[in-house]
Amino acid sequence: KTPKPLAFSSFSFVLSHLNREMWFQDFFPPNMCPINAKDNTFYGIMFDAGSTGTRIHIYTFVQKSPENLPELEGEIFESVKPGLSAYADQPEKGAETVKRLLDMAIDAVPPHLWKKTPVVLKATAGLRLLSEEKAQSLLLEVREVFEESPFLVPEDSVSIMDGSYEALGAALSMMLFAGQLSGQNQHTVGTLDLGGASTQITFLPQFEETLKETPGDFLTSFEMFNSTYKLYTHSYLGFGLKAARLAILGALNVEAVDGQMFRSSCLPKQLEAEWHFGGMKYRYGGNKEGETGFKPCYLEVLKVVEGKLHQPDEIRGRSFYAFSYYYDRAVDTNLIDYEQGGVLEVRDFERKAEEVCDNMEKYNSASPFLCMDLVYITALLKEGFGFRDNTLLQLTKKVNNVETSWTLGATFHLLQSLGITY
Ligand SMILES: O=c1[nH]cnc2c1ncn2[C@@H]1O[C@H](COP(=O)(O)OP(=O)(O)O)[C@@H](O)[C@H]1O
Ligand SMILES: [Ca+2]
The missing domain is CATH 3.30.420.40 (ATPase, nucleotide binding domain)
Structure with missing residues (x-):
């Protein structure tokens, strides 16, 4: 289908x-x-x-x-x-x-x-x-x-x-765009935002079960148009794409990063470079001697996401709007068009991650982090939030010319x- x-x-x-x-x-x-x-x-x-x-x-x-x-x-x-x-x-x-x-x-x-x-x-x-x-x-x-x-x-x-x-604002924007506030039809809107430092998930739960099984601080009520909406919403600090790179490299919360070299199987083998982020300088590079590619990279990334995020059952069968770095990386790898956006399945990110990570020499004009970013997005969606391979993501940058x-x-x-x- x-x-x-x-x-x-x-x-x-x-x-x-x-x-x-x-x-x-x-x-x-x-x-x-x-x-x-x-x-x-x-x-x-x-x-x-x-x-x-x-x-x-x-x-x-x-x-x-x-x-x-x-x-x-x-x-x-x-x-x-x-x-x-x-x-x-x-x-x-x-x-x-x-x-x-x-x-x-x-x-x-x-x-x-x-x-x-x-x-x-x-x-x-x-x-x-x-x-x-x-x-x-x-x-x-x-x-x-x-x-x-x-x-x-x-x-x-x-x-x-x-x-x-932040998550509530994103959800409200999408509800305004999609007509969800008209009262009846509240089921489709869920949003995923992947920033540099944090990532957010939001949706309107349909099932009582979800409300029961969800920790209280993941639920937010808000009033709009004389109705009360109960939203599932959470922001994971440190799970943005750039913060995740550091976590994967093992460079997060390390005291003396100066001079230390952080290596990963998600980076091109021969790479050695410097990266400035959050006022710090990091040296990073590929696994010169050891393995590189999709499989070892996935295992590395798994350590950063597995068991770290709450997985509401209900989201598996639903579709989500996805923004920011989900959009950017999908554009970078020609999964979607920059202007048009598009609809992807979770497994499209996985396929692309495999293709890029197992052929890094072919993608050497792109960012050296492309493989790592794609694997992180895949693992975050699948192992972090618990989405299915065929969960639909609507990648959207603008609606009627509005961000x-x-x-x-x-x-x-x-x-x-x-x-x-x-
Ligand atoms: O004008 C914009 N509006 C919303 N998001 C943007 C805009 N420009 C860039 N972004 C996206 O924001 C992401 C970077 O996240 P941001 O700087 O908002 O970090 P944060 O949300 O973790 O604070 C990038 O994916 C980028 O595509
Ligand atoms: Ca943001």
């Missing part, structure tokens, strides 16, 4: 299927209902301070008439590398990168709406891994940049995001909690 693509409905379609009264009560408190509003656009600015880069998302919502629901009109998006955590010892410089991105919003948002446009930055795993003191001084500098801007700065506008909120990211869900949630509309 060939995999069938999961259908997306457009954002406006989603909104038009919501119960309008419910929508109005939640999104527009009664005294704020916009009657006779001439101008009908409002904005939300969300920064994603990820471990490998900082990104700004400026979302535009339009309300075409008072009785109609606001629609997501578009997104302006820009990013810079490296991420804030690379400025651990120069917080002002880090904040400067945020300021440059925020200047884009000054141009994008009309001046009379600046004061009604909230700006928020949420940092993910990169900052979670820094010392409290360094992380806080970075956040403080960013907060000053926000305070000096003309935008609305809500309480707690600059923070390290809880991992489960599929936790940021849309988080912005939506923010605007709702602030009661912001035109």
Whole structure:
């Protein structure tokens, strides 16, 4: 059976299927209902301070008439590398990168709406891994940049995001895109995000059993459109792709890494190189004398994932949306098209991993980590989360030209909690 693509409905379609009264009560408190509003656009600015880069998302919502629901009109998006955590010892410089991105919003948002446009930055795993003191001084500098801007700065506008909120934002984004919030049809949406430092899984459980068997801190409730949704959601810190490379090399939490050589059967035999990550320098290389290739590599990687993750039974028979490094590595190996994305089965990653790892000389123009990354993705999916070989993954970067990211869900949630509309 060939995999069938999961259908997306457009954002406006989603909104038009919501119960309008419910929508109005939640999104527009009664005294704020916009009657006779001439101008009908409002904005939300969300920064994603990820471990490998900082990104700004400026979302535009339009309300075409008072009785109609606001629609997501578009997104302006820009990013810079490296991420804030690379400025651990120069917080002002880090904040400067945020300021440059925020200047884009000054141009994008009309001046009379600046004061009604909230700006928020949420940092993910990169900052979670820094010392409290360094992380806080970075956040403080960013907060000053926000305070000096003309935008609305809500309480707690600059923070390290809880991992489960990140997963929740991603799920909410997908629900908005896919029409899941219309109430009945809640079963398809699950999301997988593989960042540099952490990885997230989220889905709406269908079976009571799942709720019973799941540890309490893997369940999150949230309110949207007068319904309460119970989500399975967890963020695994240290299981992002780049953190996993270090774990596989045995270089994670090693005190004196200087000068030490970390070798792996997942790397080209003759390779010897240096890698800078999280403010540290690592020397790494291939198994000069010993084995290389898929089999030995898989065994090495298995040690890092086996038994480390919670495996809910229910996910085996379901399909998931997959983002970030799942997407990037699938593009790198021609499993999907960069623009279109596509549907893959878990075993497609495994086949590709075998092909790359057993022919490393053929792939020597790609990243030396390509074999390791593909094996990690395969093992994470199969042995970590417990997916089947034929579990379907919908790889998606953009829907209607809007980035599929936790940021849309988080912005939506923010605007709702602030009661912001035109
Ligand atoms: O603009 C973007 N939005 C969302 N994800 C992005 C964007 N740019 C890059 N990414 C993806 O994020 C992944 C890196 O993760 P990130 O830097 O967010 O680390 P983290 O989530 O562990 O903090 C890469 O796979 C990259 O494709
Ligand atoms: Ca991320």
